[in-house]
Amino acid sequence: MKAKGNHFFGTVQAKLIIIYVLLILFAMQLIGIYFIKTMENSFMSNYTESLNQQAGLLAELVGSALTATQESGASKATAGDGKKTPTSELNEYVSNWYKVSNADVQIIDANGIVLSTSQQNAQAIVGQKNTQQVVSRALQNIKDNDNERTITDTDGTRKKVIVKPVSGPGDKIIGAVYIAASIEDIYKTTNRVNRIFLTGTLIALALTALLGVILSHTITSPIKEITRQVTSVAKGEYNQRVKVANQDEIGQLGQAFNEMTERLKDALALNEEEKDKLASILANMSDGVIATDDAGRVIVVNHRAKTMLQLGDNEPIGRELGAVLGLPQEKLKLASARPAGAGAGAERFDGAGRGENSTLIETIDPEGEESRQLRATFTSIHRREKGVTGTIVVLQDVTEQEELERARREFVANVSHELRTPLTTIKSYLEALDDGALEEPQLAQRFVGVTRSETERMIRLVSDLLHLSRFDSNQARIERSWTDVTEMLEEVADRFSFQLQQRNISIYLFVEVGIDRLLLDRDKIDQVLDNLVSNAIKYTADYGRIDLSARKLENGAISFSVEDNGIGIPKKDLDRIFERFYRVDKARSRNMGGTGLGLSIAREIIKAHGGTIALESEYNRGTKVSFVLPAALEGGEAV
Secondary structure: OHHHHHHHHOOHHHHHHHHHHHHHHHHHHHHHHHHHHHHHHHHHHHHHHHHHHHHHHHHHHOHHHHHHHHHHOOOOOOOOOOOOOHHHHHHHHHHHHHHHHOOEEEEEEOOOEEEEEOOOOHHHHOOOEOOOHHHHHHHOOOOOHHHEEEEEOOOOOEEEEEEEEEEOHHHOEEEEEEEEEEOHHHHHHHHHHHHHHHHHHHHHHHHHHHHHHHHHHHHHHHHHHHHHHHHHHHOOOOOOOOOOOOOOHHHHHHHHHHHHHHHHHHHHHHHHHHHHHHHHHHHHOOOEEEEEEOOOEEEEEOHHHHHHHOOOOOOOOOOEHHHHHOOOHHHHHHHHOOOOOOOOOOEEEOOOOOEEEEEEEEEEOOOOOOEEEEEEEEEEEEEOOOEEEEEEEEEEEOHHHHHHHHHHHHHHHHHHHHHHHHHHHHHHHHHHHHOOHHHOHHHHHHHHHHHHHHHHHHHHHHHHHHHHHHHHOOOOOOOOEEEEHHHHHHHHHHHOHHHHHHHOOEEEEEEOOOOOEEEEOHHHHHHHHHHHHHHHHHOOOOOOEEEEEEEEOOOOOEEEEEEEOOOOOOHHHHHHOOOOOOOOOHHHHHHOOOOOOHHHHHHHHHHHOOOEEEEEEEOOOEEEEEEEEOOEOOOOOEO
16 A cells, blocks of 8 residues: 555656645745735734824823823822812723723823823832833833834733823923733734634645646546557557547647557568568578577577578577587688688678678588588678678588589599590501501401490490480480380390390299280380390399399389399499499499490489389399389370
8 A cells, every 4th residue: 555655646646736736835825924914914003003093192181180280299189179180080081091992001200100000900000110111212202113012911911002102381291191902802813814714725725636636637647548558559559549639738649659659560560571571581491591699699590501400409599600500610700701712612792792701511410421511601790880790691502513513523524534435445446557457357357346346335325425415405205105014024035035045144024913004105115124134134143033023003103123133232332323424343334335324314214204213232132123104094194
């Protein structure tokens, strides 16, 4: 409750009420002091003036008696003829005057001796000298305000004292009239007025407080409404609006707040939309993106970057960039500040003058030994008056590009080597024939045979390259026709029957029941089967075995396989066996007349048919090459 009270007195409404009450209180105090003081002075002035008039009148009345008293020297008794003495006359004046005005009256002679008084202890006072200063000044006929004063009687009664001189013949001062009248009634009246004024002030303050509450409510109510709306906006509720009842300053404030809320809502909606777009872009980018602050700590990373860097469950947010990328701090600084063309990275500049540095990062799959090549491009984030405030790192998986580049270099080197070897051989034999070998028929015939063999080898190489080129440029045409599978496999075996007999190699055919006719390009599938059977014969020892089979898979596709029990292929070469010009045993393969392009051509032909090809081998145990072709119903398309 105390906290609540303190909170209330800290509100604008309480402050306005207090200000109103204090203003009224201050005004009423000023008015009250002025009014009471003026009223009191007025009463006192009127009363004093009245006493002065009474004193003056009494002075005129007692003048003759006072003169007679001084002349006769008598102060008591009555004359023999029954007339009153001057003293009794003075006593009568005093007594009557007291009865009328209820004021203490003294008649004083020129020496200050009290001749008559209305006070109860008159016997003790009469004949005594009045030594008050006002009496002395009156007897000296000094006319100023010092002839009147306010005294407090022995019983605590406040009285106003007026002394008027009494003039005799020749304006001689023969005495004075002393009047002391109580002024308690004036003070009582003043106190009553004070109480009335105080009551009125309290009532006015109460009414002021009430009106202050009402008035302040009209002011603070819209402010409270605005405060509630501001709180709602701070909590993210932008649909609330302030009710504008008037067009005063507070109403204009509410209207301005509504406009601000609407604009803020639109701005935040646009910002949220841009944020969603950015998040969507980052989530669906094929490149990884990492953003850091000026201290090099990661603040943003997309899913692709996590996948590329194989972070797994390790949250990169807040970590050092070097730790996330797996780069030492020195190498990271060198990579992000490397000049153009230096080392493994290069720096380029965009139109805004921002430098971009790049470097290669190699990652290794923790579950295997496959490595990936990532190109990390570093771009600084610049802000006006703040300089560099962070870094953007874009990760690109360039593994395939690097492999393609390596394959291209190897391809060029292999083609050059494959062409250079027969050309060198042909040149050597032609030079030998030119040097005189033509004159020796047997030698010349052997040289011509070698030259013809090398020429045919180059023709085969160029022909294979043309085949691959057509497949690469999608210019190779696949002319499908319905083909009897059993007949096709038997013809393949017949074409190699002479070589098989020479090597004493057995070949077995197997065609699963239900496989009859298949829609395919007979010439190109024959080319694939001839290449696979030829390779099987080359790398199978005498008295070996080759199995040529066709089986139907669960999805209806037809799987063809050529399996031998030859020398097999080492495991390290299996991943590259379908690459162009790749040979496991280069010398032996070249001596057997191979170009190193047979399996590459076979893969392209199978792909053109919509199928797949795979190779399984175990070193010194044998090799199995299988390719799958989609099945087709006769009269329909492949399924």
